[in-house]
Amino acid sequence: xxxxxxxxxxxxxxxxxxxxxxxxxxxxDAMMFDEFLKENDKNSVEAIKQAEQETKAKMExxxxxxxxxxxxxALKSEISKNEDQLKEYQTYKxxxxxxxxxxxxxxxxxxxxxxxxxxxxxxxxDCDSALIPLL
Numbered sequence: 001x002x003x004x005x006x007x008x009x010x011x012x013x014x015x016x017x018x019x020x021x022x023x024x025x026x027x028x029d030a031m032m033f034d035e036f037l038k039e040n041d042k043n044s045v046e047a048i049k050q051a052e053q054e055t056k057a058k059m060e061x062x063x064x065x066x067x068x069x070x071x072x073x074a075l076k077s078e079i080s081k082n083e084d085q086l087k088e089y090q091t092y093k094x095x096x097x098x099x100x101x102x103x104x105x106x107x108x109x110x111x112x113x114x115x116x117x118x119x120x121x122x123x124x125x126d127c128d129s130a131l132i133p134l135l
Contacts, residue, residue: 097105
């Protein structure tokens, strides 16, 4: 009877040790799971922050694109208006040229040619006078 009590005692001790080890493993698993959850929460918060920053940057780019597109539209409108005005002025110019007597046109061309020759002569004189001090 002593042997069976002693062996029962060993069995009970072995069972208690197994139970303690199992509790220890459970506690370690619980701690590791808590750590995993904390890390997961931290990663989620960082991912949300990054997503918010990227969304903000995208919205700023979209806004900038819209502003530039509005500028482009305004410039195209201004170009179109100027082209229309140019066509109108060209029509007036042709009308006035058709009314102008040929003698006046000839006289005007002579004056232009004379002015060009005079300017060319002045430029060559200016160049010559600029070269003289170098000699």
